[in-house]
Amino acid sequence: MATKTLTAANFGEVTENNDIVLVDFWATWCPPCRTFAPVFEKASEKHSDIVFGKVDTEAEPYLAEQFGIRSIPTVMVVRDGVIVYEQPGAMPEPMLESLIKQVRDLDMDEVRKQVAAQGSQSS
Structure with a gap:
């Protein structure tokens, strides 16, 4: 699957209606973004x-x-509608592959419990 352009109009729909979404925040003038683009x-x-x-x-x-x-590039990962990763910096291919494996291996029930606990602590 090729990459999909995300906009304010489709971002919510895409991240809510797909199990895993990796997002690359980038700009054309950014040399590290251009280096990371082929890896992504x-x-x-x-x-x-x-x-x-x-x-x-x-x-x-x-x-x-x-x-x-x-800071760009920044990679964000949304799984089951929850942001589970966000960090600036271009990644080499092995690091991106490792991130994908870790996201796939997440216990989302546990992640939702942690998110709920954090939400109740800040209230």
Whole structure:
């Protein structure tokens, strides 16, 4: 599966209606983003069951602001509608593959319990 362009109009629908979504926040003027792009694209072709989305932070400043993106590239992973990973920096292929494996292996019932516990502590 090739990468999908994510916008403010489709971001919620894509991340809520797919089991795993990897998101690359990037910009055309960013050299590390251009270096990371082929790694992200290759992973998208290898893992056809995962949605690989790209957010151009120049075209979608609202999304960048909404998620507090301060450095690009930033990779975010949403699983079952929950953000389970977000970190700036280009990744080499082995690191991205490791991240994908870790996300697949997550016990989402446990993750939801932790999210609920954090929510009740901040109330």
